[in-house]
Amino acid sequence: xxxxxxxxxxxxxxxxxxxxxxxxxxxxxxxxxxxxxxxxxxxxxxxxxxxxxxxxxxxxxxxxxxxxxxxxxxxxxxxxxxxxxxxxxxxxxxxxxxxxxxxxxxxxxxxxxxxxxxxxxxxxxxxxxxxxxxxxxxxxxxxxxxxxxxxxxxxxxxxxxxxxxxxxxxxxxxxxxxxxxxxxxxxxxxxxxxxxxxxxxxxxxxxxxxxxxxxxxxxxxxxxxxxxxxxxxxxxxxxxxxxxxxxxxxxxxxxxxxxxx
Numbered sequence: 115x116x117x118x119x120x121x122x123x124x125x126x127x128x129x130x131x132x133x134x135x136x137x138x139x140x141x142x143x144x145x146x147x148x149x150x151x152x153x154x155x156x157x158x159x160x161x162x163x164x165x166x167x168x169x170x171x172x173x174x175x176x177x178x179x180x181x182x183x184x185x186x187x188x189x190x191x192x193x194x195x196x197x198x199x200x201x202x203x204x205x206x207x208x209x210x211x212x213x214x215x216x217x218x219x220x221x222x223x224x225x226x227x228x229x230x231x232x233x234x235x236x237x238x239x240x241x242x243x244x245x246x247x248x249x250x251x252x253x254x255x256x257x258x259x260x261x262x263x264x265x266x267x268x269x270x271x272x273x274x275x276x277x278x279x280x281x282x283x284x285x286x287x288x289x290x291x292x293x294x295x296x297x298x299x300x301x302x303x304x305x306x307x308x309x310x311x312x313x314x315x316x317x318x319x320x321x322x323x324x325x326x327x328x329x330x331x332x333x334x335x336x337x338x339x340x341x342x343x344x345x346x347x348x349x350x351x352x353x354x355x356x357x358x359x360x361x362x363x364x365x366x367x368x369x370x371x372x373x374x375x
Contacts, residue, residue: 120199120250120341124148124191126178126235127205129156132254132304134163135333136202141169143337148191148198150176150184151205170195178205178231179223188238200340201239202252203232208269221268228272233279236296240283243294250340253280255300255347257354284346295344299336302327302351327351 123140127133129151137147141164149160149171157173164171172194174187192198207227209220232253243249259277262270277298284296303326327350335350349355 119143120145122146122148122191122195122198123200123202124150124188124198124235124239125202125204126150126176126184126231128160129153130160132301132329132332132336133202133204134160135329136204136336137171138163138167139330139333139337140200141167141171143341144169145200146170146195147172148187148195149173150178150187152177178203178234179226181230181234181237184231184234185238185241188242192242197246198239198242198249200250200252201235201243202254202336202340203235204254205231206254206269206272208266210265212265213267216268224268225272225275228269229275229279232276236279236283240294244292247293249294250344251294251296252336252340253296253298254336255298257300257302257349257357259298259300261357280347297339297344298347299339300347300349300354301332301335302354304329304332325351 120140120143123137123145125133125137125140125147128137128149130153133151134156137149137160141147146169147164149157149164151157152175154175157175161171161173172191174190176183176187178184188198205227207224209216209224236251236253239249239251243251253276255273255276258266258270259273262274280296280298287294287296305326305328332350335348339345339348
């Protein structure tokens, strides 16, 4: 865990949506922010938002699917801003289509960004936090890390993989007695640009499943989890919690419930 308020925070997928809102929420707590994403225009907007909140930010254009690029970004942030206290892995990609309509290249890209991007971010953070014996890594999941839904097979599979990876790393840190904390925040449906940005082969425009939350609510939940009450994982939203429990009790029923989606 961090000691007091974090001084330096890295957020991936920081150019829009939850990532951008999370960067601003940490900025309001006085942290300097490393902003990582591919979209340079969105990163410049996030930079302006963080500075308007009274904090310092550093833009590092980064494709999180490239391990070397993530490692380079981590080094740049520490050189410019100082030791990283909190690293939030938020970047994602998806394809809206039945599995049999998703190409191998699309499966690969969604997996590399959504799953391996979090792996690479975690490893870069650990290279710096473990020697200092402190820090928080927050991997962003959702109820879809526990219960898959139709038409997002690559995304759901990646979220399941993140949960497995995070639990392995947590056990390894506990084994060595490390004070580095790794957590997962499982978000509900959020009103973000993702539903317009990614490949869609559906007959209609995809929309999040209600109840729908705003990015600022998700950002506050993430900050609280990282700073005020770090736990092994936290699930945001009553329906999210219900879905996770219901899937444990009656997964076959949930199969039929989500099938018409």
